[in-house]
Amino acid sequence: MEKEESRKIVLTLALASFLNDFGSDMIYPIWPLFVTKVLKANMAALGLLDGLGDAIVSISQAISGWLSDKLRKRKVFVWFGYLLASFSRIGYAFSKAWYHLIPFKILDRFGKIRGSPRDAMIADVSTRKNRGRNFGFLRAMDNLGAVFGILACIFLFPILGYRNIFLLASLPSLVGVILVLILIKEKKVRKIFKKFSFKFISSNFKLFLLSTALFSLSFFSYSFLLVFAKDFGFEPALIPVLYLTFTLFASLFSLPFGKLADKTSRKLVLIISIVLFQLICLGFILANSLLFLYLLFIIYGLHLGARVPVQKTFVSELVPARYRASALGIFQLVAGLCLLPSSLIAGILWTIYGRIAPFIFSLILSSLSLITLLLVKER
Numbered sequence: 001m002e003k004e005e006s007r008k009i010v011l012t013l014a015l016a017s018f019l020n021d022f023g024s025d026m027i028y029p030i031w032p033l034f035v036t037k038v039l040k041a042n043m044a045a046l047g048l049l050d051g052l053g054d055a056i057v058s059i060s061q062a063i064s065g066w067l068s069d070k071l072r073k074r075k076v077f078v079w080f081g082y083l084l085a086s087f088s089r090i091g092y093a094f095s096k097a098w099y100h101l102i103p104f105k106i107l108d109r110f111g112k113i114r115g116s117p118r119d120a121m122i123a124d125v126s127t128r129k130n131r132g133r134n135f136g137f138l139r140a141m142d143n144l145g146a147v148f149g150i151l152a153c154i155f156l157f158p159i160l161g162y163r164n165i166f167l168l169a170s171l172p173s174l175v176g177v178i179l180v181l182i183l184i185k186e187k188k189v190r191k192i193f194k195k196f197s198f199k200f201i202s203s204n205f206k207l208f209l210l211s212t213a214l215f216s217l218s219f220f221s222y223s224f225l226l227v228f229a230k231d232f233g234f235e236p237a238l239i240p241v242l243y244l245t246f247t248l249f250a251s252l253f254s255l256p257f258g259k260l261a262d263k264t265s266r267k268l269v270l271i272i273s274i275v276l277f278q279l280i281c282l283g284f285i286l287a288n289s290l291l292f293l294y295l296l297f298i299i300y301g302l303h304l305g306a307r308v309p310v311q312k313t314f315v316s317e318l319v320p321a322r323y324r325a326s327a328l329g330i331f332q333l334v335a336g337l338c339l340l341p342s343s344l345i346a347g348i349l350w351t352i353y354g355r356i357a358p359f360i361f362s363l364i365l366s367s368l369s370l371i372t373l374l375l376v377k378e379r
Contacts (some may be wrong), residue, residue, distance in 0.1 A: 006125035012139050012183045013078070013118055018145035022080050023172035026156075026165055027089065029240035032223040033230075034162050041098035043227070044342065047347025049098070049105055049222035056109035059336065065116030065329020066117030071323070074117040074124075076106055079180040080116025086173035093166035109234045116332060120325035123316035128201050129262060132313045136258020137179040139309040143251030144171075150244040157240070164200035205318045205327070209334045211372035212311075215274065216338035218365035220346035220358055222246075225284075225300065228355055242297050249301025250308075257306040258313070267378050273307035281359040281366070314378075 027034075035041045035049060043340040064077045084107055091104030119135075126134045149169070157165055226239050234242065261269045277297055312328065319327040344359035 009125050009184055010122060010134050010137065012179055013122065016078070016082060016147065016179050017118075017138060018141040018171040018177040019179075020085055021142045021145030022149040022152070023089065023169040024085065025146035025243075026169040027092065027154045028146075029153050029226075029243040030149055030157060030162060030165070031059035032226050033236065033239065035098055035101070036227070038162060039095070039098040039101070043224075043350050044222055044347040045098055046227075047221065047343040049101060050223055050343045056106050056112075056241060056336070060113045061116040061336070062108045062329040065120070065325040065327070065332070068117035068120060068325040068329075073186065074121045074325070075180065075184055075186040077117040078121075079177045079183075080112040081111040081178070082173045082176045084108070084111030084113075086170045086177070089166050089170040089173075091162075093163040093332070112332075116325050116329040119312050119316070119328050123313075123324050123328075124321070128317070131316065132258040132261035132266070132310060133255065134258075135260075135309040135313045136255040139254035139258070139305070140251050143247050143254060143305075146247040147244060147251055148246060150240055154240045154244070165173065193334065201327075201330070202318075207372060208314070208318060208376045210329060211340045211369045211376065213334050214365050214369035214372060215277075216335045217342050217345075218369065219277070219342060220362065221339075221343045222300075224343075224346055224350065224358060225297070228284060229253035229293055229297075231355065232287065232293055234293075242294070245294065246297045246301035246304065249298050250304035251301075253302055253305035254309050258309050259372040261310045261313060265378055266310055266317070267373065267376060269306050269310045270314065270373060273303050273310070274366055274373065276303040276306065278363060278366050278370075281363045283316035284359045285356050285363075 032046060033047050036043070039197060041049075053231050064081075068074050068077055081094070088104045088108030088111065091107065092101060095104065122134050123131060147174075153165065156168070160168065226242060229242055230236060230239055251271045257269055257272075280296055280303060282290070282299050283299070287296070311331070315328055315331045316324050345361065349357035349361060
C-alpha cells in the first residue's frame with residue numbers, strides 16, 4: 001500500500017476516534033456522580049456497571065476481530081461501532097433508574113466492535129519502524145478528543161445538566177461515522193482462514209495473555225479514583241478537572257511513549273507503565289494532601305499513555321500478520337473479562353473494608369503481572 005494512502009487511513013481513523021472520544025468524554029467526568037447521586041446507586045452497582053461495560057467490550061472485540069479476519073473486512077465494524085456509541089448516549093439521557101442504564105451500557109460497549117478491526121487496520125498499514133508511533137498517534141487523538149470533551153463538559157454542564165449533555169454527546173460520533181464511510185476505501189485481501197483457529201496462540205502469547213489477565217484484575221475503573229478524590233476533599237465541581245488532568249497527560253505522552261517503544265522495546269515501555277500504576281496505588285494508600293492526590297492523577301495519565309498504545313503494538317507483533325485482528329480481539333477478551341470482576345471486587349472491598357483496600361489488592365496483582373511480563377519474549 002502506498003505511503004500516502006496509509007497516512008490517509010491512519011489520519012481518518014485517528015480523527016474519527018478524536019470525535020468519538022470528544023462525545024464520550026463529555027459525559028464520562030460526570031458519569032460516576034450521575035449514577036451514584038442522581039440515580040442513587042451504591043459503589044457496588046457503579047462497579048457492576050463499569051465492569052459489565054468492560055466485559056462487553058472484550059467479548060465484542062474478540063468476535064469482531066475473528067469476523068474481520070474471516071470476512072476480510074475492517075471498515076464496516078469501525079463505522080457501525082461508532083454508530084452504536086452515538087445511540088447509547090441518547091439512551092443514557094432518558095434513563096430514570098441506575099438499572100435502566102444496563103442495556104444502553106451494553107449497546108455503548110458493544111460499539112467497541114470497532115476496536116480490533118480498527119487496530120488491525122492500523123497495524124496492517126504500518127511497518128516495524130512506525131507501528132508504535134502510529135498506535136501512539138491514534139491514542140493521542142483519542143485522548144485529545146477526550147480533553148476537548150471534558151472541557152465542553154466543564155463549561156456546558158452547569159448550563160445543560162446531565163441529560164441534555166448526554167444528548168449533545170451523541171453528535172460527534174455520527175460525524176465520525178460519515179468520515180469513515182467517505183474517506184476510507186477498503187481493498188479486498190486474500191482469504192485468511194475459513195474457520196476459527198488457535199494456531200497463532202503460541203506459548204509466548206499465552207504468557208503475555210496471563211500477564212494481561214493479572215494486570216486487568218488489578219485495574220479497576222477510573223470512577224473509583226474520582227469518587228476517592230471527592231471523598232478526600234475535592235469539590236464536586238473540580239472532579240471533571242481531575243479527569244481532564246489525567247486524560248490530557250495521556251494524550252501528551254501517548255505518542256512519545258509509542259516512539260520510545262519503536263526505538264527501544266515494546267516490553268520496556270509496558271514495564272514502565274506497570275511500575276507507574278503501582279506508584280499510583282501506593283500513592284492513594286498514603287495520600288495526605290489534595291496537591292499530592294492531584295499529582296497522582298498526572299501519573300495516572302502517564303501510565304495510560306505508556307500502556308494502552310504499546311500493548312496493542314506488542315500484540316500485533318506477537319502473532320502472524322494474517323491473525324492480527326483475531327489476536328487483538330482475544331487480547332481484549334482476556335483483558336475485558338478480567339476487568340469485570342476487577343471493578344466489582346474493588347466496589348465490594350471498598351464497601352466492606354474501606355477505600356484503601358482496593359489499592360492494596362491492585363498492588364499485589366500488578367506485581368504478579370509484572371513478574372509474568374518479564375518472562376515474555378519480544379519478537
